């Protein structure tokens with residue numbers, strides 16, 4: 399297929415050591431803590447915000463931070479203060495992308511977070527997380543698992559995020575977590591104008607959430623950046639959206655070339671879409687907010703110095 403922005407070959411993997419692993423981050427005014435056991439992501443989403451500036455290497459070369467669990471343990475053992483805010487796993491990669499089956503770094507980091515009583519949110523687009531179902535279920539009072547699902551339409555998914563599993567497979571995984579008592583959320587993010595923002599598209603995702611016993615569903619409109627816009631132009635062309643690029647320029651209010659940082663869509667357009675999503679979610683008895691059970695906690699350092707509990711063997 400011509401016009402693709404990504405390579406169809408399997409990525410290369412490389413291991414590297416990190417000096418630090420737990421970092422502050424800020425998204426849309428929300429500040430928190432995050433860990434990223436990998437750099438790069440095999441899911442190849444066209445709209446990926448984590449690429450910062452465009453480099454195909456982000457999808458094609460995955461770095462595994464091989465000492466991430468040990469560095470995380472050291473940082474938590476010497477954490478300043480007695481309380482810690484929830485940690486987001488992850489903000490700039492998918493911690494449960496296929497590389498996790500090879501390296502197991504996310505599993506070992508989760509074990510460290512649990513050992514120190516640290517609350518966490520996992521954000522993923524993967525079903526690989528099923529491997530750690532028991533681990534998360536045993537910590538359900540202190541964690542929240544969120545799957546990002548942009549579409550249930552396979553024709554769209556294959557173009558927009560070709561390295562992710564089909565939505566049906568993700569919902570299968572979600573149902574297992576919900577049945578095990580884990581709080582499950584779905585983040586419909588990004589919602590792409592003219593691609594996934596129709597009632598039919600949003601309704602299909604919300605219905606699938608209801609069937610999988612998801613309790614929290616929220617979403618946000620796509621933001622554009624120079625590199626994201628370049629990839630989205632390919633998406634619009636590949637999906638055959640008539641006058642797609644011209645319509646986007648109107649919805650986002652810019653002229654070529656797009657420059658500067660993020661561009662949000664027209665306020666009224668975005669509000670109308672996110673309000674429709676919220677109405678659909680509430681009409682099905684789900685919440686469009688975040689759960690309250692995951693908040694700041696006292697770090698438990700009574701385990702410091704104990705033998706490591708890390709027990710993942712890569713396959």
Ligand code: SF4
Pocket residue numbers: 439440441442443445446447448490491492523559
């Ligand atoms: S899963 Fe997340 S980090 Fe990975 S390519 Fe998609 S948007 Fe980027």
